[in-house]
Amino acid sequence: MQNQEQRLLIVDDDEMFCHVLSRALTRRGFEVMVAHDADQALNIAAQFTPTMATLDLKLEHSSGLKLLPELLSAVPSCRIVVLTGYSSIATAVEAIKLGAINYLCKPADADDVMAAFEHPDADPNIELADNPPSINRITWEHIQKVLQEHDGNISATARALGMHRRTLQRKLQKRPVRR
Numbered sequence: 001m002q003n004q005e006q007r008l009l010i011v012d013d014d015e016m017f018c019h020v021l022s023r024a025l026t027r028r029g030f031e032v033m034v035a036h037d038a039d040q041a042l043n044i045a046a047q048f049t050p051t052m053a054t055l056d057l058k059l060e061h062s063s064g065l066k067l068l069p070e071l072l073s074a075v076p077s078c079r080i081v082v083l084t085g086y087s088s089i090a091t092a093v094e095a096i097k098l099g100a101i102n103y104l105c106k107p108a109d110a111d112d113v114m115a116a117f118e119h120p121d122a123d124p125n126i127e128l129a130d131n132p133p134s135i136n137r138i139t140w141e142h143i144q145k146v147l148q149e150h151d152g153n154i155s156a157t158a159r160a161l162g163m164h165r166r167t168l169q170r171k172l173q174k175r176p177v178r179r
Helices: 015-027 038-048 064-074 089-097 110-118 135-149 154-161 165-173
Strands: 007-011 031-035 052-056 079-084 102-105
Touching: 007 015, 007 038, 007 064, 015 031, 015 110, 031 038, 038 064, 052 064, 064 079, 064 089, 079 089, 079 110, 089 102, 089 135, 102 110, 135 154, 135 165, 154 165
Parallel strands: 007 031, 007 052, 052 079, 079 102
Antiparallel strands: none
């Protein structure tokens, strides 16, 4: 059996991403297990007892934010980094409140993941952006915040935002703007 410090669980519904990240981390000496949904992640966590995990924020049938406390309940000593292609300030803050040690935006590679685990503490020297976010980015952030407040319920979020549900669904299907 390998050193327990080298046990990592990847929870993501993107099979190709899991395969690439798993191979890269296995080459670095990690014992890696992969789960593609919440139930599978909890079953593997109970038997595998990882000390580290990466958790996708948006799983196919559930939210990584809902799974996060359940994983920590199953394995309290596990250090979790949340990964997402749909980043927002609201979800980043919520992930940290729920017990994640770090939050990464996809695309992220093995180096990014390792850096997130190695530097879980706040960095006061992080560079501040020179330009403020665009109105499109602020809109995306606001939609994510309201969606979070309504536990991912699209209809309730659309009502709260005063927009048609299908319009909101179209906006959510688009990749968030970077700036």
